[in-house]
Amino acid sequence: MYASAQHGASRSDILTALGDTKQVGRKSCSTSGCCGQGKCGSQKGQGDLPSGLWDKVKTHPCYSEEAHHHYARMHVAVAPACNIQCNYCNRKYDCANESRPGVVSERLSPEQAVKKVLAVASAVPQMTVLGIAGPGDPLANPKRTFKTFELVKTAAPDIKLCLSTNGLMLPDYIDAISNFNVDHVTITINTVDPEIGTRIYPWIFYKHKRYTGHEAAKILTERQLQGLQMLTERGVLTKVNSVMIPGINDHHLAEVNKVVKSRGGFLHNIMPLISSPEHGTAFGASGQRGPSPQELKAVQDSCEGEMIMMRHCRQCRADAVGLLGESRTAEFTIERIMSMELNYDMDTRKAYRAKVEKERAAMIVAGHDALVGLADVSSDIKVLAAVATKGSGLINEHFGHAAEFQVYELSKAGAKFVGHRRVDVYCQGGYGEEGSLASIISAINDCHAVFVAKIGACPREALIKAGITPVDQFAHDFIVKSAIVWFTAYLKKVNSGEIAHVQRIQAGSRNATVISAA
Amino acid sequence: MPFKIVSSQCTGCSACELECPNAAIFERDGSFVIDSKKCTECIGHFDEPQCVAVCPVDRTCVIDTSLPRYQAPARGETA
Ligand code: SF4
Numbered sequence: 256m257y258a259s260a261q262h263g264a265s266r267s268d269i270l271t272a273l274g275d276t277k278q279v280g281r282k283s284c285s286t287s288g289c290c291g292q293g294k295c296g297s298q299k300g301q302g303d304l305p306s307g308l309w310d311k312v313k314t315h316p317c318y319s320e321e322a323h324h325h326y327a328r329m330h331v332a333v334a335p336a337c338n339i340q341c342n343y344c345n346r347k348y349d350c351a352n353e354s355r356p357g358v359v360s361e362r363l364s365p366e367q368a369v370k371k372v373l374a375v376a377s378a379v380p381q382m383t384v385l386g387i388a389g390p391g392d393p394l395a396n397p398k399r400t401f402k403t404f405e406l407v408k409t410a411a412p413d414i415k416l417c418l419s420t421n422g423l424m425l426p427d428y429i430d431a432i433s434n435f436n437v438d439h440v441t442i443t444i445n446t447v448d449p450e451i452g453t454r455i456y457p458w459i460f461y462k463h464k465r466y467t468g469h470e471a472a473k474i475l476t477e478r479q480l481q482g483l484q485m486l487t488e489r490g491v492l493t494k495v496n497s498v499m500i501p502g503i504n505d506h507h508l509a510e511v512n513k514v515v516k517s518r519g520g521f522l523h524n525i526m527p528l529i530s531s532p533e534h535g536t537a538f539g540a541s542g543q544r545g546p547s548p549q550e551l552k553a554v555q556d557s558c559e560g561e562m563i564m565m566r567h568c569r570q571c572r573a574d575a576v577g578l579l580g581e582s583r584t585a586e587f588t589i590e591r592i593m594s595m596e597l598n599y600d601m602d603t604r605k606a607y608r609a610k611v612e613k614e615r616a617a618m619i620v621a622g623h624d625a626l627v628g629l630a631d632v633s634s635d636i637k638v639l640a641a642v643a644t645k646g647s648g649l650i651n652e653h654f655g656h657a658a659e660f661q662v663y664e665l666s667k668a669g670a671k672f673v674g675h676r677r678v679d680v681y682c683q684g685g686y687g688e689e690g691s692l693a694s695i696i697s698a699i700n701d702c703h704a705v706f707v708a709k710i711g712a713c714p715r716e717a718l719i720k721a722g723i724t725p726v727d728q729f730a731h732d733f734i735v736k737s738a739i740v741w742f743t744a745y746l747k748k749v750n751s752g753e754i755a756h757v758q759r760i761q762a763g764s765r766n767a768t769v770i771s772a773a
Numbered sequence: 774m775p776f777k778i779v780s781s782q783c784t785g786c787s788a789c790e791l792e793c794p795n796a797a798i799f800e801r802d803g804s805f806v807i808d809s810k811k812c813t814e815c816i817g818h819f820d821e822p823q824c825v826a827v828c829p830v831d832r833t834c835v836i837d838t839s840l841p842r843y844q845a846p847a848r849g850e851t852a
Pocket residue numbers: 337338339340341343344345346357389390391392421
């Protein structure tokens with residue numbers, strides 16, 4: 256049998272941490288004028304988290320916004336079966352070019368999965384977390400899921416394990432989860448109201464029976480909340496994912512947030528519904544739309560303060576590999592793994608992490624230092640800035656190579672990560688394409704500036720024309736520090752009357768006229 | 774009449790394989806098939822055929838009308 260797990264954080268730790276974060280957030284409102292995130296000062300470090308908890312999140316890209324710049328995760332697709340049906344999921348098709356949850360190109364046996372973990376860990380020193388997230392429900396495939404965990408624990412003990420589930424079977428597997436020392440569990444809870452549930456879940460399969468309608472939704476909700484509470488009691492960190500479905504649960508998510516918080520949920524991730532007819536889902540067929548970035552941000556903002564909100568989720572595929580926002584899945588197909596030389600070496604990995612931690616510390620210090628300069632400028636202005644980055648918290652991507660931009664909100668309080676925008680890569684093979692440039696501009700047209708490592712003359716001109724300032728003077732420097740330095744100079748110019756501050760239009764109301772008028 | 778799987782519909786998710794009380798379901802070339810000799814239509818085990826109840830695609834696990842109906846063993850008999 257497996258040795259019983261010793262968890263660093265107990266239930267009371269988690270609850271204290273939640274209480275603490277709120278308190279610190281409130282306190283700093285009066286002392287430093289820093290509000291909102293509820294984790295002021297800690298945004299770039301351990302801050303208010305007790306060390307047991309900090310150890311659990313500091314290298315986890317999904318649990319720590321800040322860690323997601325430095326550490327990578329991988330998912331292994333060992334769990335194809337599912338026991339419920341969601342209206343946003345279609346398990347019939349698989350498209351290799353698609354990046355949405357549930358989609359996967361290759362299903363692995365636990366033995367193949369372990370090989371893949373070792374191959375990735377050998378090649379990608381950033382990889383710290385292994386998740387099992389389907390493509391079905393890991394707990395509808397308990398044998399394969401726990402066999403994989405068992406094999407990975409033995410072969411690569413420094414890798415954290417995590418699990419994503421719809422929660423239906425969760426209460427039955429709490430012991431297994433805690434015995435395997437699974438660090439983090441994600442439960443998808445879209446509603447706590449069975450009436451709303453009937454519009455999201457056509458059926459569930461539970462205790463050898465297919466349930467539909469209200470009964471199905473009720474069983475699912477009860478099991479999810481019961482599972483969440485049991486995990487909290489065992490000290491397992493739990494993230495709750497909610498898919499935001501306009502017209503169905505958008506106004507209800509604040510309630511979900513309250514309920515999951517009261518059951519000890521650590522992090523709440525409100526994700527946009529991805530839906531289009533070609534996905535072949537029930538929502539796709541009924542024309543149910545997803546939310547605009549603006550609607551999503553508004554709902555996230557309305558829940559903020561209750562518990563830590565996650566804003567950097569990339570809605571990864573069940574076979575994702577690499578840093579969040581980056582896909583290296585194609586490099587690690589089973590065929591390739593079989594011919595790869597594995598040299599999984601704990602010492603190299605430890606050394607890498609030590610180096611990263613040093614860089615992170617330098618980054619935090621630089622950010623704090625920059626904030627000092629901002630302290631003597633007064634202003635209520637808030638602006639958004641887009642950043643082209645390959646990770647490590649640096650401005651290190653060419654404008655033309657960026658597949659996404661990370662968006663920061665700059666204010667007196669500093670630079671706060673608020674989201675990311677996917678774009679079509681502008682520079683494919685060295686020449687820019689007019690169409691994609693316009694679409695990039697519209698994706699970031701609520702930003703005042705875009706920070707890049709490098710940018711060509713043409714796109715530079717187009718951005719300026721659209722009212723977005725391209726900034727390349729901080730190439731390869733820390734994002735947060737650079738953004739604050741730039742923003743300080745911006746505020747000074749506004750205050751001295753050198754430039755006038757213009758409120759940028761919101762993303763989501765994008766269209767061609769807006770772009771050319773801007 | 775045992776059940777069969779319409780392979781063009783099957784997603785290969787294996788959910789039915791995990792639920793079948795008779796281990797009648799197995800994988801062949803990425804899709805799943807039912808061994809008609811082992812299928813009992815779930816009679817005596819469950820109220821509904823498990824493969825039908827768990828399958829995410831409607832009309833995938835269907836009755837094979839070309840074969841005779843399963844006869845549950847009479848009381849006292851062992852299967
Ligand atoms: S729980 Fe996951 S795999 Fe199952 S139907 Fe919902 S989205 Fe699809």
